[in-house]
Amino acid sequence: MGVQDSELVKKSLNGHYDAYSELVRKYSNLVFAVALSKTRDSSFSEDIAQEVFVKAWRKLSLLKEGEKFSSWLITITKNVCIDMLRKNTRLQEEVLVDNIFLTEKPSQTDEIKEAVWDALHQLEDKYKIVTVMHYISGYTAKEISHLLELSQSAIESRLRRAKEKLKKELLVSMVEETFNKQRVGEKFEEDVMWRIVPRIATIEIPVSNIEQSSNWYHKVLGTKAVHQDNHQAMLHLQGGNRIGVPTLYLVQTDDKSRLSFKNSNTGVVHSIIDFFIEDLERFHAFLKQEGVKVTGLNFFPGTTKGGFGFEDPDGNLLSATNVTHTGQV
Incomplete structure (x- = not known):
């Protein structure tokens, strides 16, 4: 022993x-x-x-x-x-x-x-x-x-x-x-x-205008800014009642690099962050109504599970999905 x-x-x-x-x-x-x-x-x-x-x-x-x-x-x-x-x-x-x-x-x-x-x-x-x-x-x-x-x-x-x-x-x-x-x-x-194993605390997102992006994330994803100045904003997911993990950290920068990458095997452009959205069709319609650039809804054949991509004001590619994996809540 x-x-x-x-x-x-x-x-x-x-x-x-x-x-x-x-x-x-x-x-x-x-x-x-x-x-x-x-x-x-x-x-x-x-x-x-x-x-x-x-x-x-x-x-x-x-x-x-x-x-x-x-x-x-x-x-x-x-x-x-x-x-x-x-x-x-x-x-x-x-x-x-x-x-x-x-x-x-x-x-x-x-x-x-x-x-x-x-x-x-x-x-x-x-x-x-x-x-x-x-x-x-x-x-x-x-x-x-x-x-x-x-x-x-x-x-x-x-x-x-x-x-x-x-x-x-x-x-x-x-x-x-x-x-x-x-x-x-x-x-x-x-x-x-x-309580011990590392988990994501913060996802850092490059933006060109802090105020504009902070307002956009609040309106589209319901985030709440717990700290914000002219150069950065710390956003909590799920509003003020629950602190989401990870936190979104918007950083104002002149760098034109944005969040996305191309899958060299499929040619598909991927987002870095997937948000879980229960009602995909409703959220998709909401984003289109707000003038957000979105892709078409993509469901697995014969199911109601899938997702779609959308962009923030700076062209950072995000996505919405109603698919969860083993171990996720």
């Missing part, structure tokens, strides 16, 4: 995102379990787990021994828990709401979960964390011993004592039933990597 982690850490440090993605997948439930042992709130613990992996990525160069990645991760998790619990009052607010505004009687399942957590929190931390790791993450005593850098006999002893304590409370089976279904969601790894 350690050798493999060391190799994955090394690759991650060299910019291999797939290697770090594997580490996230491998230890997601470990981090979640440690966080849950501190917060007893699944949703909040998943937020903490995401923050831990993002923070670990940013500080990975500080890890001198890659084979100790898992124990280093646990230390970061504990620290992030302390910080986020200190800053976040949502848990206390939820308890207050439960106590004051709850009109219905708690279900039997809720009462069982509460009883399980009450019993767990009576355990010392060293017993509590191994119990949660065992039941939530599904780790064996041998695996926990490696992760916590303790002997296997010590972990077995802690698990045994924890079970004895819970058995006295008649909660061993309830712990298994409560925690067996607690895992991070399938999208956890994807959500973490979305």
